[in-house]
Amino acid sequence: MGPEGKRLLNIIILGFGFMFMFTAFQTCGNIEQTVIKSFNSTEFHGSGYTSMAIIYGVFSASNLIAPSVVTLIGPQFSMFFSGLLYSGYIAMFIYPYTWTFYTASVLVGIGAAVLWTAQGNVLAINSSDRTIGRNSGIFWALLQFSLFFGNLYIYCAWHGHDHITDKDRRTVFISLTVISLVGCFLFFLIRKPEPPPASSSEVTESLLPTESLENSSDSSDPLSLCSQAVDAFVQACKMFTTREMLLLSVSIAYTGLELTFYSGVYGTSIGAMTRFGKDAKSLIGISGICIGVGEILGGGVFGLLNKSSRFGRNPVVLLGLIIHYLAFFLIFLNIANDAPLAPEAGTDLQAFITPSIGVALFCSFLLGLGDSCFNTQLLSIIGFTFRDNSAPAFAVFKFIQSIAAALAFFYSNYLLLQWQLLILVLLGFLGSTTFFMAEWAAEASRPQSDYDSI
Template identity: 85%
Template sequence: MSPEGKRLLNIIVLGFGFMFMFTAFQTCGNIEQTVIKSINSTEFHGSGYTSMAIIYGVFSASNLIAPSVVAIIGPQLSMFLSGLLYSGYIAVFIYPYTWSFYTVSVLVGIGAAVLWTAQGNVLAINSTDNTIGRNSGIFWALLQFSLFFGNLYIYFAWHGHVHITDKDRQTVFISLTVISLVGCFLFFLIRKPDPESSPSDPFETPPQCESTESISTATSPCAGLCSQALDAFVKACKMFVTKEMLLLSVSIGYTGLELTFYSGVYGTCIGAMTRFGKDAKSLIGLSGIFIGLGEILGGGVFGMLNKNDRFGRNVVVLLGLITHFVAFYLIFLNIASNAPLAPEGGTDLQAYISPSVEVALLCSFLLGLGDSCFNTQLLSIIGFMFRDNSAPAFAVFKFIQSIMAALAFFYSNYLMLHWQLLILILAGFLGSVTFFVVEWQVESSRRDSDYDSI
């Protein structure tokens, strides 16, 4: 197989591994607040919103040390061990206890930082300047198939169920745990890229990756590991305060806020709408499917077809902003303002139009489409700008995204729907403007470079 073919195969395997893992985890996140409301146990008093806030809060802090972990044990083992923590979180719902639920939430936050830093490292190592856009799109599209399969299962499993029984919950979460474990083991199929195509090989252990000079200054292999881990941490901190990353942090932060909304809040709102009838709970799964369809379409069209930035990143981000604004407006009209905070029995309130399942599902599709526009372009521009330091760059990306997601999950416990939508609108507008500025700077530098090479 050619070096390029091997790198493309690695991206596909990476995408399938994440697809299986997040078929389980994203489905879990989409339904957990609804499931928790249905649990009748004196030993469990958890909150799905609080759990996700813990996960993303720990995730954000752990991102500053994640490059060091990846540098020490390599991306394959990093992704596998992190995946096991994700599987443990899902398994907690089989027999839930408050202490185990929140304990595993902390561990998943740490694992998530390591997982996504390693993923960004593998993506960058297996890409060139010409293929980073295509590979980002392929990975994103495969990842978002997770929303389709997991939520399709939920739709059929809970169709017609007004109340989720213990047996319903256990059957679903046993299945999701097994699916997550399959994804973990798929990471071992990723092969080492050819040396000539990847000057810094992340699949080797750190002492083998270091230069002869750096190894000779170390008194032991352990010292070499610590030195490289510290170097990765310092690079992440320095990269965080660069002008480009500070500007991108606004758009990255927006993706964290809307991640919270589409992955946890919106599904809960739909399930709480009693005016949708007895199938309201199963509509959570159907909503997730439509979010996934939007993500897949966006990842395919604006990633794989954007191989050479043919359409321009700014155009795609602008489309994502418009798509999200339309979705937010329709949600404001269609969903009751107290839906995020409604009890297990749901809410009988009506918004500004007669509640429509079709409009609710259209909004799900638009949320997914807009999210893919933002994320594929952010993956592309960060992979392009920081290709030589990809692990720290993606660690900073996830640090910013996850801390904003944690904030959003926290305020979701208290804010009515219309206030959450207003926050998203303001953050989306500011994030798009700052992205445009960075992209214009990148294009200007590229044109200057092309002119100097003539």
């Protein structure tokens, strides 16, 4: 296998590792608010929305130090140990207590920052200007298979249940914990890529050396590693003030808000609709599957379009905005306004049309498809624009996204559906506009010979 084949294999392994981990974690996030409402314990007083707000709040703050951590221990060990924190959060639901719930939320927020910074680094050092779009699409598609498998399991396990028993909960979360641990150990199969020839256009990584995939102990002395760690933190702070990142920050924030909506709020809202019948709870799993199908389709198709289109990334982002606007309008018509805040018994209210399961699931598919439009293009443009400093760039990306997600999970405790949708509509428009400006700037700096290969 040649050097390019080894890099592609690393991307595939990376995608499978994240697929297993987030089969567990995204499924956990999708169902936890519903599960919490059904706890048969008076000692537990947690909120799934509050937990997610804590996770993303800590996540955002930790992103400023994540490049330093990845520099010190290497991306491979960074992803492994971060994955263990994710597994611990999921395992906590087997025997939940309020203090362990919120403590685990803090820890997984720290782990998430390190995990995604390391992922961005591995993606960058295994890609070139020619392959960054393809590799972003492959990784995104593999990652989003997590929504399919985890939620299919939830549907099969909870079909016909109008109440989630303690036994149901323990069985599900033991299984999810094991799945998450499998993903952690897959990261050890990633090998260090061969250094590219000096004359090629391969993506290089000046901040985190490729040898860090092996975590070689002889690559540098402790003082040098500390210096690199400090430099990583400084570069992450400086990245905020660059014109490119300021333009991209609005669209990144939008992905954080809609991440909250499709991963937590919308599934909870479907499960609260009593007019969907006694299988409303199991529909949460089907909704997650439909989101996953949209994400997988988008990751594959838009990754290829990103590679072959001469028109750049803007048409894909515009398509994503149109898809999301259609989804938001149909959700507004189909889902009761108080569904995100309804108690375990659900809501009997009706929106503007007779509630339709088909429309609800179609909207789930549209949410996933539109999300993949934005995220594949953001991964691609950041990997291209900041290819020489990918670790701090991806850290800033996740910092902005997680702040927005934390804010959205916080206001999800209080805002009715219509106001949440209005916020998404407004920020989606602004984010798309600023993305177009960033892409035009990237096109102006791109050599003419590269237009067919980005």
